[in-house]
Structure formats: structure tokens, C-alpha cells
Amino acid sequence: MLKPRDPVIAGRLTSVFGVKGWVRVFSHTQPAENLLHYRPLWVRTADGWDTLKIDQHRVSPKGLLIHMEGIDDRDEAQLRCKQDIYIEKADMPKLPAGEFYWHQLQGLTVITRDGDQLGVVADLMETGANDVLVVTGEGVAGSIDERERLIPYTDQVVLKVDMDTSKIEVDWDPDF
Numbered sequence: 001m002l003k004p005r006d007p008v009i010a011g012r013l014t015s016v017f018g019v020k021g022w023v024r025v026f027s028h029t030q031p032a033e034n035l036l037h038y039r040p041l042w043v044r045t046a047d048g049w050d051t052l053k054i055d056q057h058r059v060s061p062k063g064l065l066i067h068m069e070g071i072d073d074r075d076e077a078q079l080r081c082k083q084d085i086y087i088e089k090a091d092m093p094k095l096p097a098g099e100f101y102w103h104q105l106q107g108l109t110v111i112t113r114d115g116d117q118l119g120v121v122a123d124l125m126e127t128g129a130n131d132v133l134v135v136t137g138e139g140v141a142g143s144i145d146e147r148e149r150l151i152p153y154t155d156q157v158v159l160k161v162d163m164d165t166s167k168i169e170v171d172w173d174p175d176f
Helices: 034-035 072-081
Strands: 009-017 020-026 041-045 048-052 054-060 062-067 083-088 111-114 117-126 130-134 148-152 156-161 167-170
Touching: 009 041, 020 034, 020 130, 034 054, 041 111, 041 167, 117 148
Parallel strands: 111 167
Antiparallel strands: 009 020, 009 083, 020 062, 041 048, 041 083, 054 062, 111 117, 117 130, 130 148, 156 167
């Protein structure tokens, strides 16, 4: 069985649209339809990995819609919903210096400029204004506490991202 090399989540099949097998897609790419430029797209099933074959797509005001090859009714499409869409990391474009993909930041240790370890980046969130680091100290050796913190990923707050040491230095009050 084929499977992706070094898979990265690039989107998610979220909900059905209509009765003819169309599905809404939440894409992590910018713009959303860039997801369709990657081939192959992968989904993880109970049996392992499967390629996602898209035969039609539309961009609607509420996001990206796809129709999968061989799936022509709502019930069949519903079975695919709530699945992440993966691409191979090697297929992702190189970013300019100082820019990072979310998956590169996940797992990095977050420290304040005073050296306090706040935890590790567990996740990121997209807001209207900026991205936000979800940092947790739970179960992290050396962390000052086990709290979860939401830290804005802005130039004013994130002072340095050091991939060599796997650390992000932030200007952030640990009491927040």
C-alpha cells in the first residue's frame, strides 16, 4: 500500500455540501485553492493511507468545495468528512529566511527574554489580526508551570525563532 513520505496536514474535509457528493474543505494554504496544486493529496483511513482524487472543485464565498472521483451522493461524501488532508513535506515551497510553516514551530520550546521556560508550542491558531502560538507547560520538564498560554505571533512579541536550538524567545509576561 502506498503512503506519503513525511506527511504534513494541509487541510481538512469538513462537511457535506448539497446532495451530489460535494464536500467543504478547510485549507491551511493561502489562498485556500493552492491546496489543489499539490499532487497527490492524501487522507488517512481505517485501512491506512488513500489518495484523494478530486475531479471538480469550486471556490465559494464560504471557502473551497471539492467533488471526489466516484463519490456522487451525500451519504458517501459524509463518510469522508472530518478527515485531515495531507501532502508530502518535500512538496512544500521553500520559505524566505525568517518565515516558518506552522509544523516547524510545533514542539519548539518557548522561553521569555528573562529565560523563563513557558512550555512548548502545542498548536497554532489563525485569528483575524495575527497567528497565535498555543503554548503548554503541561508535562514539559523545566517549564515554570503547567498552564496553557495564547501568545500572539507578532514581531513585537516573538523576538527570535532559533531552529538550531529548537527555541522561540518571546517578550511575554509569564503571569499572562
